[in-house]
Each structure stands twice: as C-alpha cells, then as structure tokens.
Amino acid sequence: MSSPANATAHHAHENYARYPSLVDRVVLITGGATGIGASFVEHFAAQGARVAFFDIDASAGQALADELGDSRHKPLFATVDLTDIGALRAAIADVKAALGPIQVLVNNAANDKRHTLASVTPESFDAGVAVNLRHQLFAAQAVAEDMKAARAGSIINLGSISWMLKQAEMPVYTMSKSAVQGLTRGLAKDLGAHGIRVNTLVPGWVMTEKQRRLWLDDEGRANIKRGQCIGEELLPADLARMALFLAADDSRMITAQDVVVDGGWA
Secondary structure: OOOHHHHHHHHHHHHOOOOHHHOOOEEEEEOOOOHHHHHHHHHHHHOOOEEEEEEOOHHHHHHHHHHOOOOOOOOEEEEOOOOOHHHHHHHHHHHHHHHOOOOEEEEOOOOOOOOOOOOOOHHHHHHHHHHHHHHHHHHHHHHHHHHHHHOOEEEEEEOOOOOOOOOOOOHHHHHHHHHHHHHHHHHHHHHHOOOEEEEEEEEOOEOOHHHHHHOOOHHHHHHHHHHOOOOOOEOHHHHHHHHHHHHOHHHOOOOOOEEEEOOOOO
C-alpha cells in the first residue's frame, strides 16, 4: 500500500507541529484504510497515539497497519461494515478491550458516489444515509460513556463543502453531509458539560487516488482553479493536520464548529 505520497507524508511530519497531549491517546478512525482516512491513521500514529481504525477494505487496511508497524504503537485494524451497527458496536468494544477507553473519535467513513434524483429509491436512500451519516451518531454514542468518565474527549465528524457549493448529482450524499453539521452542534451541547468537544471537519475537494481516478479531469481542475483562493492541490495531509489539532488539548475550547479546510472555496 506504500506509495510516494505516503512516503512523503512520513518524512514531512517533522516539518509540522507535535502535540504532546496525543502521545498514548486512544484514537479511533472510521474508514481509515485509504484516502483521507489513511492519512489520519498515519498522522495520529506519527504523534505516538494508540490508533485503531475500521474499514471494509481488509487488504488495504491490514497493509497500512503493517506499514506503520514501527510506530510507537502499531495501529490496530479491524474489518468492519459500518452500515451494520451491531458490528460497529462490537468492534468498538474490542478496541476498548485492546487499547483502553477511546479518547478521540474521527468519524471519517463515507462514500460520495454520484447519483441522480430520478435514480433514488427508498432502498438506495437508506443505504446512502447508512454509509454517510448514521454510523457517525452510533459511533459517538458508543464512545460517549468512556469520554464522560474521563471528563474529556474529542469527536471529529467529517462533513463536506459539497452541499455548501450546491453540488449537483448526489442529493442523498449532500443531504447526509449537511446533516452532520446538525449532529455536531446537538452533540456538542449534550456532551460539553462532560468536557467533550464535538466539531465538524469540512474538506474541500481532496486529491485522493480515488478522486484523481474517477472524477478529476480538465473541467475539474478548472473548477478548482476558479473556486479555491489558494491554487494548490488540497491533499489528505492538510485535513489530517487539522484533525490532530482538533484532537489535541490545544483546541480545548473549540466545540460545535465547522472547521473548513478547502483552500478557500466554500
């Protein structure tokens, strides 16, 4: 699974901030095998955190865990279908048993599959909500009691600028991602009295391998150039470094916020 981009990420950590509060902290990342999620796993592991991550891509997930085996703590990978809430709950219980109480949750998993309004069925609607929204609430529910006991914790829900830009041809996805904002703000109030922070990390168009392969063409590059204030490509590591800040004690009074990392597009 190693790639030039990953290799570059490993060597680049020394150029950016270190967060002492993340050393040995238990961090759970959903959808961590590839793309933005894999960068989250790499960056938290490089900070010395105890990282667990879930994904349905078993081969990529195990390869990433093995690749990071020389970290302070080798990441713990489990193959989990997050649309199966029973399986999600069981996997979170396994992480607690193996690593201890979860102190940081990064609700990353999603699928921005394109679809038209006419093609949506009740079944595809439910499936879209299940993969893009529902698991975020149930993962938060499953870690909340540990965080309450510790009187500390950070939940980072991944949003999207797609709905802010009125993105066409994925109505169930944009609906789900806009709902993440409401989930974050409601949970922030519910959990804030217990010292738990909840924020939405909102990516722009991040240049993952999948995005380059499926959707980045000349028109896409033109849209990025026209939309972003900063003309450089937005990379997974740019999101990961903000996630580190939101997970660390440095951001202790930041909660209920949308933190947009998009090069100034939305």
